[in-house]
Amino acid sequence: MIVPFGHVLLLAGVLFVLGMFCAVARRNLIMMVLGVEIMLNAAAIAFVGSSLRWHDLEGQAFTLMLLAVAATEVSVGLAIVVYAFRRRDSVDPGSFNLLQ
Amino acid sequence: MTLYALLFYVLSAVVVGSTAMAITRRNLVHAVLYLVLSFIGSAMLFYLLGAPLLALLDVIIYAGAVMVLFLFIVMMIKAVSPEKVLFPLNQWYPAAVFGFIYLIIGALLVAAAPGGDVTLTAAVAQPAAFGRYVFEKHWFAIELVSLLLLVALIGVLLLGKTGSKAEIEDEP
Numbered sequence: 001m002i003v004p005f006g007h008v009l010l011l012a013g014v015l016f017v018l019g020m021f022c023a024v025a026r027r028n029l030i031m032m033v034l035g036v037e038i039m040l041n042a043a044a045i046a047f048v049g050s051s052l053r054w055h056d057l058e059g060q061a062f063t064l065m066l067l068a069v070a071a072t073e074v075s076v077g078l079a080i081v082v083y084a085f086r087r088r089d090s091v092d093p094g095s096f097n098l099l100q
Numbered sequence: 101m102t103l104y105a106l107l108f109y110v111l112s113a114v115v116v117g118s119t120a121m122a123i124t125r126r127n128l129v130h131a132v133l134y135l136v137l138s139f140i141g142s143a144m145l146f147y148l149l150g151a152p153l154l155a156l157l158d159v160i161i162y163a164g165a166v167m168v169l170f171l172f173i174v175m176m177i178k179a180v181s182p183e184k185v186l187f188p189l190n191q192w193y194p195a196a197v198f199g200f201i202y203l204i205i206g207a208l209l210v211a212a213a214p215g216g217d218v219t220l221t222a223a224v225a226q227p228a229a230f231g232r233y234v235f236e237k238h239w240f241a242i243e244l245v246s247l248l249l250l251v252a253l254i255g256v257l258l259l260g261k262t263g264s265k266a267e268i269e270d271e272p
Contacts, residue, residue: 002104006216011112013206022123025186052149057233068245072252078173079259085177
């Protein structure tokens with residue numbers, strides 16, 4: 001006996017909101033990428049929890065794909081951050097206003 | 101309360117706490133190190149929820165590779181942190197309000213949903229069985245993921261090769 005399934009979902013939800021806060025409100029490109037990473041991790045926790053809830057390996061298989069997608073996302077995201085930093089010498093999202 | 105439940109609550113408190121510390125740090129290196137703590141905690145949660153292989157992969161990929169990549173970038177570009185840690189509140193308070201409403205509604209949904217109070221029973225997916233399952237049922241997804249990684253590799257190479265600052269400024 002571990003815990004009610006709802007508590008796992010609640011934990012994942014709280015982590016997701018924390019990551020969303022980081023991605024939306026932090027004034028730093030690197031922290032925004034970090035926030036997306038936190039959100040993906042929260043989703044992975046929900047998947048593993050539901051995999052245990054229904055005793056089905058499908059959730060864990062999806063988490064495996066999620067790990068690969070997260071690794072891809074972070075490498076491309078950070079490459080874009082470095083590219084943007086070279087253009088503007090800044091990681092402040094507010095300084096990328098060419099289109100305004 | 102069983103030992104498992106105690107472990108779960110302690111672990112989730114540590115994970116949420118260190119994530120909250122991470123997203124509020126001004127110094128990026130501190131933020132990344134707190135996040136390493138958070139990801140190791142969530143790897144332990146995976147182990148507790150019966151996914152030992154995923155727990156190991158989480159430590160290797162998230163806490164190892166991804167966070168070290170972040171550290172490299174943070175140290176490489178020597179960015180001066182902007183004066184303000186957050187955007188001005190009036191820019192994102194609608195998002196904050198909606199996010200808060202979603203959190204409340206999500207908590208209520210979890211509390212009200214049938215089956216939400218089903219207690220999880222401990223079980224372990226043996227790594228060998230899990231690997232066999234993945235490669236029998238999802239071999240095509242594995243191939244797609246490998247293609248995705250290849251595409252990401254090429255994309256990152258292209259982005260990184262767009263050389264020096266002068267070269268970029270000549271472009272437009």
